Amino acid sequence: xxxxxxxxxxxxxxxxxxxxxxxxxxxxxxxxxxxxxxxxxxxxxxxxxxxxxxxxxxxxxxxxxxxxxxxxxxxxxxxxxxxxxxxxxxxxxxxxxxxxxxxxxxxxxxxxxxxxxxxxxxxxxxxxxxxxxxxxxxxxxxxxxxxxxxxxxxxxxxxxxxxxxxxxxxxxxxxxxxxxxxxxxxxxxxxxxxxxxxxxxxxxxxxxxxxxxxxxxxxxxxxxxxxxxxxxxxxxxxxxxxxxxxxxxxxxxxxxxxxxxxxxxxxxxxxxxxxxxxxxxxxxxxxxxxxxxxxxxxxxxxxxxxxxxxxxxxxxxxxxxxxxxxxxxxxxxxxxxxxxxxxxxxxxxxxxxxxxxxxxxxxxxxxxxxxxxxxxxxxxxxxxxxxxxxxxx
Amino acid sequence: xxxxxxxxxxxxxxxxxxxxxxxxxxxxxxxxxxxxxxxxxxxxxxxxxxxxxxxxxxxxxxxxxxxxxxxxxxxxxxxxxxxxxxxxxxxxxxxxxxxxxxxxxxxxxxxxxxxxxxxxxxxxxxxxxxxxxxxxxxxxxxxxxxxxxxxxxxxxxxxxxxxxxxxxxxxxxxxxxxxxxxxxxxxxxxxxxxxxxxxxxxxxxxxxxxxxxxxxxxxxxxxxxxxxxxxxxxxxxxxxxxxxxxxxxxxxxxxxxxxxxxxxxxxxxxx
Numbered sequence: 001x002x003x004x005x006x007x008x009x010x011x012x013x014x015x016x017x018x019x020x021x022x023x024x025x026x027x028x029x030x031x032x033x034x035x036x037x038x039x040x041x042x043x044x045x046x047x048x049x050x051x052x053x054x055x056x057x058x059x060x061x062x063x064x065x066x067x068x069x070x071x072x073x074x075x076x077x078x079x080x081x082x083x084x085x086x087x088x089x090x091x092x093x094x095x096x097x098x099x100x101x102x103x104x105x106x107x108x109x110x111x112x113x114x115x116x117x118x119x120x121x122x123x124x125x126x127x128x129x130x131x132x133x134x135x136x137x138x139x140x141x142x143x144x145x146x147x148x149x150x151x152x153x154x155x156x157x158x159x160x161x162x163x164x165x166x167x168x169x170x171x172x173x174x175x176x177x178x179x180x181x182x183x184x185x186x187x188x189x190x191x192x193x194x195x196x197x198x199x200x201x202x203x204x205x206x207x208x209x210x211x212x213x214x215x216x217x218x219x220x221x222x223x224x225x226x227x228x229x230x231x232x233x234x235x236x237x238x239x240x241x242x243x244x245x246x247x248x249x250x251x252x253x254x255x256x257x258x259x260x261x262x263x264x265x266x267x268x269x270x271x272x273x274x275x276x277x278x279x280x281x282x283x284x285x286x287x288x289x290x291x292x293x294x295x296x297x298x299x300x301x302x303x304x305x306x307x308x309x310x311x312x313x314x315x316x317x318x319x320x321x322x323x324x325x326x327x328x329x330x331x332x333x334x335x336x337x338x339x340x341x342x343x344x345x346x347x348x349x350x351x352x353x354x355x356x357x358x359x360x361x362x363x364x365x366x367x368x369x370x371x372x373x374x375x376x377x378x379x380x381x382x383x384x385x386x387x388x389x390x391x392x393x
Numbered sequence: 394x395x396x397x398x399x400x401x402x403x404x405x406x407x408x409x410x411x412x413x414x415x416x417x418x419x420x421x422x423x424x425x426x427x428x429x430x431x432x433x434x435x436x437x438x439x440x441x442x443x444x445x446x447x448x449x450x451x452x453x454x455x456x457x458x459x460x461x462x463x464x465x466x467x468x469x470x471x472x473x474x475x476x477x478x479x480x481x482x483x484x485x486x487x488x489x490x491x492x493x494x495x496x497x498x499x500x501x502x503x504x505x506x507x508x509x510x511x512x513x514x515x516x517x518x519x520x521x522x523x524x525x526x527x528x529x530x531x532x533x534x535x536x537x538x539x540x541x542x543x544x545x546x547x548x549x550x551x552x553x554x555x556x557x558x559x560x561x562x563x564x565x566x567x568x569x570x571x572x573x574x575x576x577x578x579x580x581x582x583x584x585x586x587x588x589x590x591x592x593x594x595x596x597x598x599x600x601x602x603x604x605x606x607x608x609x610x611x612x613x614x615x616x617x618x619x620x621x622x623x624x625x626x627x628x629x630x631x632x633x634x635x636x637x638x639x640x641x642x643x644x645x646x647x648x649x650x651x652x653x654x655x656x657x658x659x660x661x662x663x664x
Contacts, residue, residue, distance in 0.1 A: 052573070
């Protein structure tokens with residue numbers, strides 16, 4: 001049996017002795033005893049009362065050679081126990097009772113259960129989550145400082161209108177990418193705080209993207225482009241997702257993945273330096289989100305073979321709700337063609353149209369590649385990619 | 394009376410509603426039909442128990458002893474808090490008062506709690522007298538707050554501590570739990586106050602019932618009561634509010650000193 005000895009000197013129970021006794025009891029192993037040496041006369045009655053109040057076991061006292069007394073206390077059944085595994089590693093399953101207690105904290109028993117319902121490591125946190133978070137933090141940029149705003153605009157009205165339409169569309173989609181992850185942060189158990197923290201960087205990214213897209217759109221005036229019903233329906237079907245893996249898959253792997261190609265297209269055909277720079281930076285951020293989505297889905301698929309079918313089902317379900325959506329919203333399609341044409345000259349528009357058609361093929365090919373990387377079969381990958389929303393996100 | 398157990402408790406604090414509504418929900422979850430009635434004082438609660446208007450009364454030691462006497466010792470005692478066992482009262486002195494022994498109390502001012510408080514008045518005075526303190530040679534400064542609540546609020550005990558600290562009294566009597574909790578919370582200045590003497594242990598609250606309480610009510614009540622667990626979040630909240638870690642079985646020997654005190658006429662509870 002382990003005995004932990006404390007020298008309390010002349011400290012009284014109300015005058016500091018407890019600051020020695022309580023930590024010793026907390027660190028005591030099961031069945032251990034704390035031996036308190038004290039020369040304070042009042043301790044003889046105060047310590048047993050305190051033990052009774054706290055539910056500790058007062059085991060008596062004995063005279064020592066020096067004239068002081070030694071008091072023996074056993075840790076009561078009602079005091080602290082380690083409710084979570086000590087250490088920094090993420091638990092396989094988190095306990096709702098540990099609430100906001102950081103991993104590794106000793107949690108008192110009997111606390112309230114928190115309403116977090118995302119409690120399983122393998123369905124939340126890919127192994128590389130900490131690295132992804134660090135990369136995201138290091139890559140933050142500033143919309144005012146880092147974009148050469150003086151190198152924008154001055155284009156023919158039709159081309160500028162196309163840029164405004166594209167920026168409007170991008171901002172609308174990024175707003176959905178701001179809202180959807182927010183829904184999950186409050187459900188993720190803090191034992192997996194790194195996931196929430198990564199998502200927080202994602203939210204900051206999206207906020208910055210919304211800022212730069214709208215700032216670019218408004219350079220030529222307050223009026224923005226069209227928000228189409230197709231986009232609206234598509235984004236609502238994203239927002240309504242309640243399963244984290246499905247959301248990560250549909251938003252980050254398929255949606256933001258498709259956006260990588262879209263942003264690359266806009267960057268390539270951007271008519272000015274500011275537009276090229278801001279979509280380039282947005283694309284770099286988005287590729288991190290895609291990386292997280294892929295890492296999450298890969299890790300989740302590795303431990304849950306039923307997930308393939310669920311993800312495919314989620315894509316099918318979403319496609320069904322978007323039934324009747326024939327293609328990319330017309331205003332967006334037109335703007336992308338005029339952008340690539342750099343204007344309205346018919347010959348150039350024909351080339352722009354070809355570039356747009358090529359973009360759709362590229363998007364499909366990239367999606368299939370990502371789906372294969374995530375672990376889907378070529379057939380599944382092809383089907384899922386074909387079913388992906390014509391809205392891109 | 395209906396099948397539901399009707400329990401009486403005294404509303405000495407707003408938290409009593411929270412406690413017994415929580416307990417009612419808990420008992421019902423356990424399949425024990427249960428309701429409660431709140432009284433403003435223990436005298437009324439004891440009268441209503443004896444009249445058969447409630448099944449069980451959550452009683453202070455004074456109320457418990459009165460029920461024992463009124464039923465000729467035939468009442469059922471159903472359970473108590475772990476903290477109700479081996480209660481003690483403490484004599485707290487101001488260090489500058491010069492009181493070093495109990496005999497030094499003579500000629501000094503002694504603050505005491507409500508006259509119906511077992512721990513802050515009745516038993517400490519009884520035991521002091523047994524130790525040879527002549528109470529008529531001590532100036533008693535009483536804090537008769539919350540009469541009828543039998544000291545449950547703790548208000549009179551905090552008044553006692555304040556009076557001793559401020560010099561209105563040289564010494565005072567309080568229950569050991571309030572002293573331990575005040576020390577534990579860091580509210581006591583050890584250079585000013587110290588506990589000089591401690592009474593022998595006595596027991597505190599008890600669930601009382603008439604001997605006519607059917608087993609069909611007593612047994613489910615005890616079963617559910619004793620099944621409450623400190624590490625169960627919903628239970629812990631109620632246990633903390635009621636000031637215990639676990640409910641334990643009844644015992645009678647812990648009330649003998651209170652019976653003697655009431656018989657001795659040393660302490661006038663009713664004045």
